[in-house]
Amino acid sequence: MAKAERRPFLLDFEKPLCELESRIEQIRKLADENRVDVSKEIDQLEARAEQLRKEIFSNLTPSQRLQLARHPKRPSTLDYIQAITEEWFELHGDRRGDDDLALISGVARLNGRPVVIIGHQKGRDxxxxxxxxxxxxxxxxYRKALxxxxxxxxxxxxILTFIDTPGALPNIEAEKLxxxxxxxxxxxxxxxxxVPIISTVIGEGxxxxxxxxxxxxxxLMLEHSVYSVASPEACAAILWKDAKKSDQAAVALKMTSRDLMELGLIDxxxxxxxxxxxxxxxxxxxxxxxxxxDNLEELTAMTPQQRxxxxxxxxRQMGVFLEVAA
Structure with a gap:
């Protein structure tokens, strides 16, 4: 089976790369079957694939980065917890009768240091x-997190928090509560x-x-995550009464990690x-x-008041503006 066929969640801008990787795999398989040495040709194709990968992922539009942030296979909070911590123990319930599965919380050790971890959790299916x-x-x-x-x-x-949500639950019941x-x-x-607090946007904020x-x-923000006041679809519907203008809204929202770093909103x-x-x-x-x-070591060296x-x-420095005299 070709590599492209094994990737059901292939994004449009990934297709040229996937096709090239599929060709490399097919050539390697044919060479093995016929006992032909094509290692030099494969090395050249793999170098081309790596170059194409860099070209694609270094020139993504905000809308394409949003697609990556929402990718069904993108690692979730639980994935990162399992990969980077030891002795993870999830704690449940807000002590008021609710245990929201969309926001998980618990205790663990990070590099031997006890930490409390809280994060949004999307489903896999x-x-x-x-x-x-x-x-x-x-x-x-949110009360469980508190x-x-x-x-x-x-x-x-x-405290470590992992952000990955399109927004808070927007139904009537949530408003009632x-x-x-x-x-x-x-x-x-x-x-x-x-205590020190570090928040990381791992997907969609x-x-x-x-x-x-x-x-x-x-x-902190992962390179291909996004962080904004509203989704591009909602922004387009509000500003232009047309959700189809979400690509335009994604640019205007300055939602990518690079944009937010330039604006001084992330660290x-x-x-x-x-x-x-x-x-x-x-x-x-x-x-x-x-x-x-690294960030925890720097923050723990400070006093609570300094933090x-x-x-x-x-x-306090966010949203600074200038008043111009008439």
Missing amino acids: TKDNVARNFGMASPGG RLMDHANQFSIP GQGEAIAYNLRQMFRYD GSGGALGIGVADRL QIVTEPSGAAHNNPLQTAALLKQTLI KDLRYQKF
């Missing part, structure tokens, strides 16, 4: 996605915590659903392997792990 509300957390999810963050602060344990209040309360409390666990001393971009995270999840996890360890001042100044 339709059934799992429905159970996890497609990664859109309810008020109960319970774990309070626990972390009480016992002086650093106080969606806005739950997110706002989390924002206030996260500014008050003494959307609206208040992302901010509910996104107030941090350090805000660091975590480089993804060639071909993006879904093509090499283990290497991506290794890069993320080292970045988290809180840093956190406050970071967000």
